[in-house]
Amino acid sequence: MSPTSNDVIGNEQLNKSEQRPYKRVLLKLSGEVLVGDGAFGIDTDTINRLAAELIEVQQSGIELAIVIGGGNIFRGMSGTASGMDRASADYMGMLATMMNSIALQDAIERQGATVRVISALHIKEIAEPYIRRRAVRHLEKGRILVFAAGTGNPYFTTDTAASLRAMEIQADAVLKGTKVDGVYTADPKIDPSAQRYDTLTFTEALSKRLGVMDATAMSLCRDNHMPIVVFDVTTPGQMLKAISGEVVGTLVQES
Numbered sequence: 001m002s003p004t005s006n007d008v009i010g011n012e013q014l015n016k017s018e019q020r021p022y023k024r025v026l027l028k029l030s031g032e033v034l035v036g037d038g039a040f041g042i043d044t045d046t047i048n049r050l051a052a053e054l055i056e057v058q059q060s061g062i063e064l065a066i067v068i069g070g071g072n073i074f075r076g077m078s079g080t081a082s083g084m085d086r087a088s089a090d091y092m093g094m095l096a097t098m099m100n101s102i103a104l105q106d107a108i109e110r111q112g113a114t115v116r117v118i119s120a121l122h123i124k125e126i127a128e129p130y131i132r133r134r135a136v137r138h139l140e141k142g143r144i145l146v147f148a149a150g151t152g153n154p155y156f157t158t159d160t161a162a163s164l165r166a167m168e169i170q171a172d173a174v175l176k177g178t179k180v181d182g183v184y185t186a187d188p189k190i191d192p193s194a195q196r197y198d199t200l201t202f203t204e205a206l207s208k209r210l211g212v213m214d215a216t217a218m219s220l221c222r223d224n225h226m227p228i229v230v231f232d233v234t235t236p237g238q239m240l241k242a243i244s245g246e247v248v249g250t251l252v253q254e255s
């Protein structure tokens with residue numbers, strides 16, 4: 001049966017045996033989710049709500065590492081578009097992720113949970129340097145981890161940082177929390193007939209340029225058998241559902 005408008009494409013429902021039991025996840029948050037209803041920066045209510053949800057996930061026994069973008073403060077790509085040197089713009093983007101990471105750490109700590117910020121750039125007065133084995137140890141001790149400064153290299157996005165760190169810490173999945181509730185055939189804000197995918201293969205996502213993540217990040221996940229779940233992090237409760245393996249958003253995996 002061909003899908004109709006607003007249908008979900010792919011598996012209608014995954015049965016119990018196909019549910020996704022994650023023990024350790026890498027959550028990629030776009031910086032934009034911190035903006036809330038504003039246009040720029042960090043909205044206090046929004047970051048507090050997010051922190052409460054992250055703590056709920058941590059307390060459910062899931063080992064949680066987070067990579068956060070910086071687009072709510074500075075976008076490397078926009079800087080480049082306005083004539084900046086790409087490397088300089090990307091370094092500014094990395095510093096923006098550092099600001100978001102510190103804000104998230106602060107919001108989590110104020111609600112009583114333990115969290116460590118680990119930076120790919122050496123800013124040791126602010127955050128621990130990235131040492132893979134130490135990061136894993138923090139997770140084993142039940143601390144929430146926030147990876148700041150992307151990969152520490154220009155020309156790589158925070159999506160790629162998320163994929164890389166997910167591989168390094170041997171996460172079970174990358175959870176991509178965005179403002180959209182999954183991957184669509186077209187931009188649902190522009191095309192009302194756009195349909196959401198329930199499941200998708202990496203090959204399909206790459207060949208159709210569906211914008212799950214950039215191609216470098218997607219290829220890394222595909223080549224290392226790392227599933228990606230795209231879900232709406234702005235709707236309260238979705239994060240725990242996605243991380244608990246409930247069918248929300250779009251699951252991208254090998255066929």
Ligand code: GTP
Binds near residue numbers: 137
């Ligand atoms: P354990 O060794 O498992 O006990 O981990 P821990 O993080 O509790 O202990 P540690 O003594 O390594 O760190 C204590 C505090 O200092 C934590 O809040 C760390 O995040 C922080 N910290 C550790 N190393 C650095 C660093 O190089 N720079 C900064 N800014 N903070 C650091």
